Amino acid sequence: MRVNGTVGRVTAGSTTLADVARHAGVHAATVSRALSRPQMVSAATLARVRTSIDALAYVPNGAARQLAGGRTSRIAVIVPDVSNPFFGALVQAAQRRATDDDELVVLADTDQGPQREVAAVRSLAADVDGIVLCGSVAPVRELRAAAGETPLVSVNRRMRAVPSVVLDQAAVLDLAVDHLRSLGHDRIAFVRGPSAYWSTETRTRRAVEAGIRTLGPVEPTDAGGRSVLDAVLDSGVSGVVAFNDLVAVGLLGAAAERGVPVPGRLSVVGSDDLPLATLVRPALTTVTGSAQTLGRVAVDLVHARIDGRPAEDVVLAPDLVIRDTTAAPV
């Protein structure tokens, strides 16, 4: 069986550039130009080519494009856990932004492992134009080595020599603390997330400066929140800044089961503004920089890097979202 040659193709292959060129009566190169640099082609030819493209329902082959031109029209988004709604929203926002640019998003979930994180970066680097790395916990050296020439942008972790988009974590803590103080709480604790997180460490530093006691670390989940209830009660604080909304919800749930009055004996502020925050009762007061914004800005930043434009760190100011059923005057 001939596989190539004049006899015909066997490859399942869909229509190619060559097919379009033939149909339009021009050279393949012209079709290529019509696609990527329309202004280099005469209006008449352009029209003809476009007609053929539609007629044949031609879709350019990404692999060939990449191989020949270097560009993939693909960016990778690497997150610790897609099933976490925060990252879900972030990924979605990134995807929307990328789509505006006719780009595809390749997703990798690291399951929170530094090992897998580096592996993901390495294996993706050659196949995408840029990488958005979220909630990274791996050593920066390794990440940079793994990324090679591929533009890398970090979200929610500040890294040297890697453009980052982060929340101002000190402000996150301050906002939450001030809010609790304004309600009259003077004994306040910060429940830490995993130590590997940049956000944990940055907030902890601020907490220490501010003389706020810290509890934990706990897992950044509902279960983590539940597990810290005893410590919270023992510590005698009345106001709690939880690492994130999941921890806050877990803490509140456990408190409810133990009959601890909320708000009253305990006021809790979360962080992330998950949709969840509005659904639980009492609703959660939360400090936030929206996942959407982070995702969008990150993609813009990779684009800048891809195009060789300078890309500076973006530090987003958090908002305090008050739902006023959780945190109440003592």
Add this chain to the structure above:
Amino acid sequence: MRVNGTVGRVTAGSTTLADVARHAGVHAATVSRALSRPQMVSAATLARVRTSIDALAYVPNGAARQLAGGRTSRIAVIVPDVSNPFFGALVQAAQRRATDDDELVVLADTDQGPQREVAAVRSLAADVDGIVLCGSVAPVRELRAAAGETPLVSVNRRMRAVPSVVLDQAAVLDLAVDHLRSLGHDRIAFVRGPSAYWSTETRTRRAVEAGIRTLGPVEPTDAGGRSVLDAVLDSGVSGVVAFNDLVAVGLLGAAAERGVPVPGRLSVVGSDDLPLATLVRPALTTVTGSAQTLGRVAVDLVHARIDGRPAEDVVLAPDLVIRDTTAAPV
């Protein structure tokens, strides 16, 4: 400036097969074999090649691979909304399964638009080995045309001539209804999701058969649930089967605000078993076929199709997860 030739490369390019071959003192084809069919290479050569691969930190170029061999080691997962925790979990499970197979997952979010759904399938088809299409709402003809030769698997919607993995929706409804009946409810309503969903239509049909009244359709969200409260109260039912957990939570939230006793005046059963279900108070009783299972099975199915193995529809039986704080005897 020479771009190619003996002078040296300018392309940022990382190490290639050829580099490894040179380093190991073998032909490029041998390295290729060492990578994809190790058993075709002598142990000694294999070892040497592997050493070189490590030494040079070689990572194969996916695009070249695809172009030459036809395989991409990539599958696409298309969902209506990644930020929905149900799909988040599904995507994560799919991703894990794919990773076991050294595959990458390309993600597309259609924002629930049939238009974008078809576009996503079309643009992805040539660049992936297979497609997992979740919660599809587009016309089957168009989808099949868009997919071309690329294996397609549908999740949560049964399609003719497309292997599908779905929940037994009649069973979903029956389970929920039986549960409510066993608690003594005899006036029960089903709150419908969007009509475009296969799961809505299938359940509705069953509801009609079973003489259960239907309400809605509503958006498959918290807001959708809130919006249907009046209709629920007006209809005089005491038991409600909500389209999914988000709707259920919205309904419960609105009920709580209106002082409707739950459980008591109203018992609600959701569907999906979102993590959320355990976090709200009262906790949600829910009918489920886990998102994880759906994701995993779907990926297995695409793999089967990719390998040319026969792939039959998988109909998963739902489970009833009873948390017993929501649905209680009348």
Add this chain to the structure above:
DNA sequence: CTGAAAGCGCTAACAA
């Protein structure tokens, strides 16, 4: 503005 030719990095016959 358009055609010709070369080649991106890899795999897959085919020979040896």
Add this chain to the structure above:
DNA sequence: TTGTTAGCGCTTTCAG
């Protein structure tokens, strides 16, 4: 078992 030889479908110089 290994080397040789062709391309995969596209972009890109370079001429014309």
